[in-house]
Amino acid sequence: MSHPMSRRRFLALSAAGVSTVGLAACGSRSKGASSIELQIASPAKPVKFALTSDNAAIKAGLSNEAGPLRIANFADYVAPELLDKFKSETGVTVELSTFGDDVEALSKISTGAFKVDLLMSTAIDLLPKYVALKLVQPLEKSYFTNYENLWDSVRDPFYDLGGQFSVPYTVFSTGIGFRSDLVAAPLEGDSGWDALWDPQYSGVAGLLDSYREAMALGLQHAGIDNINTESQTDIDAAVAELRKMFKASNPRLDVLGYQSIPEGTTTINQLWSGDILAAQGYLPEGTDSSVLGYWVPPIAKRVINNDAMSIMRSAEHPVLAHAFINFMLDPENAKINQAYIGYQSTLKGFEAETLVAEGTIPENLANALVTQDDFTKGLRILALPAAADKMWQDAWSSLRTGA
């Protein structure tokens, strides 16, 4: 199974948000000439986007357009089989455009370089920008006959109360993936992170090349649970922790753990849960998936995130786009999709117990699945004010130099 390498960069690439302040939208000579109010959400400050008369949802009961339906997504982040299936059911061809990262998607969509109907993997911390720039349209939920299949906990997400502009697509946690047959001892308990600081894994450890994820790990290892800190002191503490890690285990910095763990190039690797689920497809022939392991911290310290689907305001085929979202909310289709991309759907029936019981996910990877409860209780990597974001980026740049 091929896999969306760049897709996993999304946190690193999309964390450039700013607080709820007016921001100049142009260059130096037009500073302050125009400003757009961004509504940055957090679980403590949920956001309900204001609807405007010049960006209304489509009417209910319209017939599908002739197509083709144009979709933008990360490479390999939707099962090709589903695109064929949608065509066989509706007679409409689906054209897929891919992008490398979320910022690129935002840039291409906002400049018109991408003329698509549906964005399948909207980064939730960029959603306020899509809404503020009026790039996405409100959803007409009467088209979503499968909407009830969504977990109750995701239907009213903090980043888009009422789900006015987005429908959750996948959900995942951040933890450590490992080959249980290659590690000295399985990672267990609350301090599994320590393994990445263990010199015995020097040269076979890996860290996500995402300044938000990697630095969040440094913060947590330094005993700081505010993974959206704006404090230079906290950042310095995280840097000090990560320097210790670099010295001890010399980790690879990339987002290829879903390949390197099953292949044995890295033994332990900071990883998104969807990657360890996808890793089963990269195991050498004859190697059983029982050798894969995943460790996550307790839910109070666990990072949880999700992607969402949104329809473009400029969509030429908005009814088809609604139909496709509804298609993806069908459990049968979601199962096909999850089998291909690895990442977990947020539909009922995709809970850990069910997936393990039916054999879709091996028991040793059950903790890679996110529960409805996790979705609301986990830590969230949120957009940062520009100054704080720069601080994080500079710190990560400095760490990367190996100086």
Next chain:
Amino acid sequence: MAWMALFFIVPFYSVAAVAFGQVDPIRQSAVPEWNPRYWDFTLFTDVMHRVVNGDLGTVFIRTALYVVLAVAGCVVVGYPVAYFVSREAGKWRAALLVLMILPYWVSYLMRMLAWVNLLQPQGWMAQLLSHLPAGNRNWLSGQPITVVFGLVYGYVPFFILPLYATLDRIDGRLLEAARDLGATSRQAFWRVTLPLSRQGLMAACVITALPMVGDYYTNNLLSASPRTEMVGNQIVFFLQQTTQPQVGASLVLMLSAALLVVMAGYLVSVNRAQKLVTR
């Protein structure tokens, strides 16, 4: 002049416009500032400070070291090959020329990915190397030697061709004259072939060194460790993963300035050589 404008001045000015421009805070993309009156040098100064006094200086020095070693590797591997094909290959010359061009048909990325497989702990090359002294190691775990090897392997075809063209143009009668005057074949090489191929050798070094300096994917694929981070990796980081494309553009400008010095040295050398020829 039009050539210079199209392929040097315009791109260079565009990078400067990004480096000294702004960032769209909503779209997070660079907003180039084309009018120098409005250029903002704040970030550039910060980056310069990091390069001169701080952590980025380490990356520049490391990159320069890797490139020097890799170019030296290219000379060691590439010169004998180019020499053999141009002077000794005989009827096999055409076939060998095709073999030299063959690597161009396979993308650099694919060739590096092949080495990732070969150098994995279970890869047969890693297994083979493990029998050598100090060869039993994880070659993909942030080893500078692996990155330098990757650079040599990736760029040596670019080194061989221009050198071959120079060696091939050396008049064989000059070598015959040297031998007639009592020079051994080794002396003929050192006193005739090597001096006459100096310009081609320098051109080959420049042609390979320039892209090596900005290379980032060799390190990404064969190491990905902070211990082997190159300038290109930092540029890509700032351009693709952050909201500070100006920093990436500033690094490009600084790197270009350093390379201009090298290029200037090369051009002066060429100029001197041409003057000697026309005397």
